[in-house]
Amino acid sequence: MLTVENLRIYYATPVGHVKAVDGVSFDVREGEVFGIAGESGCGKSTLVHSLILRKRPMVHMGGRALFKGRDLMGLSEGEARRIRYTELSIIPQYAMNALNPTKKIRDIVWDLAREHGYSDREEVERLLRERLAMVKLSPSVAGMYPVELSGGMRQRATMVVSTLLNPDLLIADEITSALDVTTQRVVIELLHHFMEEGIVKSIIFVTHDLAILDKIADRIMVMYAGKVVEIGPTEEIINNPVHPYTRLLLNSLPRMGVQYRKQKLKGIPGYPISLLNPPKGCRFHTRCPRAIEKCPDEEPPLVRVGKDHYAACHLLGGEGQ
Structure with a gap:
């Protein structure tokens, strides 16, 4: 349905380019719900909006997004308008x-x-x-x-x-973030119903909440600072995360039945980096409790760590994607 290859989407500012999406690759298959997760500012909303509507100061700096054989990055405004809402649609982040x-x-x-x-x-x-x-x-x-x-x-x-x-592909961008849990459930059930009825063929579901993706997504891609850090089947990502960031993200979620005085929530140390001048090497190394000597200097490749499971970390071995 969709194949994204080394996509780079920046924001042009008077002091330089903000590297919001910087070399992202993934695919969305027909009939699946593909989840994209990460904390605020990781580039997930910029990524999906670049597929359907790019406006200044958003700038395409490289890479492709092949949707049903056509590169979305190369479409004219007229061509993009024709497929918008008929083949490719979005429920925006502030849908209400x-x-x-x-x-x-x-x-x-x-x-x-x-x-x-x-x-x-x-x-x-x-x-x-x-x-x-x-x-x-x-x-x-x-x-x-x-x-x-x-x-x-x-x-x-x-x-x-x-x-x-x-539309063949529906993008749902943070559509549950402002809803109570009862309404969240209704919305998720409706998305499943749309697929069962053939109204949409595939869904990209964007959220910061991995607990929601555990209930709806077939595969999950975790982003940090404009990069993909881990991607794989939902069960693998939730039950067997291998990237330090994914593990910390999961550990920061509250658990039912666990009282604060018995077990405190573990947040991710430090603060998100500036994407105007991101650090060399692994972008998570400034906050990573397991960083090693080469993390500040060398960017880790995305390597295979299991069936259809990839992660980008120097602590991992495996085959390149």
Whole structure:
């Protein structure tokens, strides 16, 4: 479905380029949910947004993103607009504020459908009613403004808009971060339902919460400071993480039934590095409790550590990807 090769996406600033995505490679297979995890500022949102809509100061500095055989980095604005929402779509990070507040839901949907060649408004409204029912929203929502909806309702309405034209690949960018756990479950179940019904074929799910990816993703890619540090099947990443950063990320998650006075949460030491002038070598070495002599000078390659499981760390042996 999607093959990304050595992709570099920077932000142009008056004092230099911020290297938000710096040599990232991965693939997304048809029929899978591919999770991308990492702390704030690691480049995960920049990565997925570069696939669908690049705006200044975002700059493509190198690499390819082959989607169904076409390089997304080389598409003209017209070509990108034609596949946006029909073949490749996104539920944005701030989905609850993504809808035009001055238009009713039916008018937002009609504008989108008309832009992609639909001319029968009655047919579009019929499809809208069907999708609203699918996400358990009343047909009356079609005639409401976004401000009239609760946060959870707006989230589901945004999901309807993003998937209305049956995109092959859907990007869900941090869509559960502002939701309570009950609504998170509803959203995750809806994404699974979209795949079961053939509305979308594959999903990229972006989050900082590995616990959510454990429930939804088939494979997980962990990013740190614009780089891939580990990638593999979800069960392997959750139960057998090999990169120090992945282990620390998992150890920082709270556990049910464990009281603070018995076991304190373990945070990751230090602070995220500046991507304007990142350090040489492994970008995690300034915070890594297991750093060795060559970590500050040599960038570790991504090596195979198991079946379909890769990590970038000098402490690991294995075959190059």
